[in-house]
Amino acid sequence: MEITKQTIEELHKKITAKELSVRELVDAYIKNISENNEELNVYLTVFDEAYINEQVLMAQKKFDDGEATLLTGIPLSMKDVICMKGLRATGGSKILENYKATYDATVISKLTEHTPVFVGKTNTDEFAQGASTENSAYGVTKNPHDTERVAGGSSGGATASVAAEMAVAGLGSDTGGSIREPASFCGVVGFKPTYGAVSRYGLMAMASSFDVISPTAKTVRDAEILFNAIKGKDDFDATSLDVTKEIKPVKKIGVPYSFLKEGIDEDVKTVFDTNIETLKKAGYEIVDISIPMIEKALAVYYVLVPAEVSSNMSRYDGVKYGEKIEGKDLEDTYKKTRGQLLGKEVKRRIMLGTYVLSAGYADQFYRNAWKVRTKIRENLATVFTEVDMIAMPVAPTPAFKIGEKANDPMQMYLNDIFTVVANVAGIPAMSIPAGSVSRDEKSLPIGLQLIGAHGEDMTLFEVGKKFESAL
């Protein structure tokens, strides 16, 4: 089998048996990057030869010394909202066009212990705000399955890097579906951990009570290997937790059928129905569930996220770091720098957040949204006493065409309808390649979403693997 189609464990075995060198492995991926990056726009930064060579030598030495772990020598991509010391980190924004991170994110420090080979930084909607990478200041990432379509977002660069075999696996982030939706569109696995299971230290903040660094990979097992390497409590992130519980037996999988009646593409629904049959054949009992207030999750999301965005984006002021456009006085400098260097969606969310937090509206919107969020969490906790897991589609459609939704923010937001629930509740969820639909004579991948109870990340991997092998 071609090197670039193999899983982490297969590659590890081959390098250990000296059937493959780290150099050969990395070269195969670098070749794909140099041939396809210009067309697909997956990487905003491809690391220079010297840095890659240095990592290759260190990784090979670890194998030669018998100290290699599963991730040693594995080519990985990092979403450009994750800081790596001394390396460019744009966040997909003009305002950080020449910014070099001054420290490593905790996930980078943890991965570095395994000596993988970081190959580059992947494209993202500006500060992870979007569902298609069309909000990147550096252009859209094209879908490897049909270059007229988006790869999804905001981690579209991350999932496309795996789909186009330009990295074995990668890290993105998920605030409202940003790893799962592009994973579904690109035909790869995207795993959003329990909130807090992975430290956010060194992740450019978007909406801090929702953001989670999230792996993407070819297989569920590969995503699990990455997750195991990055999870855990971290002194640098007060919201991080050792939350992941032991694997528990799963019998019942709930499907909120009444929630899936409207606003979903017929072909996507057909794929989902087939997936449910597959789960039944794999031995799971499917239960029709209702989750009270689930239909409010998207409204909750689009109040609380802009509120947190408006606060988090205040750091981009042209003073401490990043680009600056000087005005006649300090206030004018702030306004020019932010007005001209932040993109359309980021400004939209900053103002929306400013609005929902302003006196007179904060009760009606912000506080009410938090209360509904609490209710949804409670309702889900109850549901998880009746079923062990929930299955839903990932996105209501397959990958859409570039430009199709770019001028209608509400249509773009509705794309997140099935994914935001897990972020609102802080629970783990995964998109697994589950089928395909045909559009314009092209086959477009569709994912199945599995959602677990709080802290049941490991159980989610188990069910994910069973579904994967039952396909």
Next chain:
Amino acid sequence: MTNVDIKHLANLARLELTEDEVTAYESDFESILEYIDQLKDVDISDDTPIEGAGMRNVFREDKDEVASGVNKEALLAEAPKTRNGYIEVQKILNTNSD
């Protein structure tokens, strides 16, 4: 619900917008606010906590894990304007009393 003053919000958020942007945001806001308005009708008791997500105020001792000044040069190197080891900004207070 309508007639959101985009210019006022932009000023509060320190964003300079063009007239075209203001017009576009006015129409975006209409549809977004109409959508999130559904939260108004949710029947939620007043004692439902707004502090959720398993989060509480989290404190820890400040153990001085990082020695003072060790990151100074690296951080200053990223600032748009510096002078003598400080970040340089335009003056904040207007000395005219108008």
